[in-house]
Amino acid sequence: MENIMKKGWLLIVFMVLLWITGIATAANGEKKESVLGPGDTLKIFVFGQPDMTTEVKVSEAGNITFPLLGEIFVDGLTPSETERKIVKLLESKDILRKPQVNIITASLQSQMVSVLGYVRNQGRYPIEGKRRLTEILAMAGGIIPDGAEQITLIRSNGSKYVKDVIDVLEMIRSGDLNRDLNIRSDDLVYVERAPRFYIYGEVQRAGVYKLERNMTVMQALSVGGGLTQRGTERGLRIQRRGVGGNLQILTVKSSDLVEPDDVIYIKESLF
Template sequence: MSHRALTGFVLLLLALLFWLGIVSPARAEVLQNNPGVATSEYVLGPGDIIRITVFQNPDLTTETRVAETGAITFPLIGTVTVGALSVPAAERAIASLLRDGGFVLHPQVSILPVQMRGNQISVIGLVGRPGRYPLETTNLRLSDMLAMAGGIAPNGADTVVLIGTRGGKAVREEIDIPSMFLKGGENDLPLAGGDILYVHRAPTFYIYGEVQRPGTFRLERNMSVMQGLATGGGVNQRGTTRGLQVHRRDAEGRPEIIEATLDHLLKPDDVIFVKESLF
């Protein structure tokens, strides 16, 4: 279906919904002019700036900020608490007050979030620009927020930890970023206000002994001892690959020494020790 045909279909659908009374004219206008705004899912919070319109009552059009108490001031009805309400619930609350007060006989209220400042996402850890970011769109996803925060730093891990609340329950997710993109973004989760994204440092390993460049290096996935040695420039003229040792700590934190082969897989914080050749 072409873009023009799709647009015509959307307009026809909105007209039908309006005629059936499912969508108010004000709501239809908002959806027509802002097709990417899924306002029905958004919960209003302190700091949000919203535009309120009442069909056939242009003098009641108001743009206001939700106070820290969650309240706004609206013409004729005064203070209304909309904080913690979804957009449709806030629309119904205002419409009910207008109708019960006898100000508008059949009020059709529409609310459009102009700036969503009440809900923020915290991005911490090893990213380009850690900080708090406003949830300015209702369909913001993990990849969008990482881009806003400058991406993962060079020494950051490939996994992002998401901590938040869904349906009143605390959730914690670990998202593998490379796999997310290689699999078509299936784990590119939508974000919600109050979410925390944390990027830990990338796992590392160490090389010391008779190598070209001893030091600390990033541990890539499924990296073998041979690949680790190559990262360090390989064994120098005095070294040997015979008798390689990998020093690591077990699950209880006790140190252990492993007589490793070149195919041995490394783990985070492993230390490769290259001995000096006797010949």
């Protein structure tokens, strides 16, 4: 129970840290622009030129079509860089002198990250500026109680996909936010189901429960409500799958650690 209380406090600290980080970022104006790509929709305004105001979509080739200029390659540019590029083209072609161009991104379909698994709201989320893993998890509503503390991040590394496992709880415990990685477009963030254990026999509440880190057999019994009047701690047995998948039946002590998918059986006292 002490470990569970510590974990609860760590999660509270984690959420406060996210809140402070968000405030600091907003105060310092550190939000960075996302680059444009195919599928993004832009609204382009030219001051004093309503005929040039238009809404365009970036093509698969990375181009947009703009009045009097035709196709303009914008893939990989930020909205601000695209504004400057249009200004230079309008001036170089003697179409306008000192034009004022403003671009609003109506949607950023090219800069998306997928969040799946045991989060509150699975889905695809836009990456506007620099986003870290914890921010993406917060956008998805956070990890639900059945979710694991380890997050799997899958991303393309050129010719192949690379998997990285981040232990969020350990990151918070150690204060090492170097593992709070920057998320890139097309990354996949997956939260697995938390490890579980099973308990049956002479306990108050037989069933399946979430396995906390470093949980002992005694702690597992307390989660199950403790022994019934007929139960005994003598001869505690655990059914466990070995490395090769073979089922083993082990006699354990109350201080032994429980492993994922263990089945704890509480015998009936003969006396």
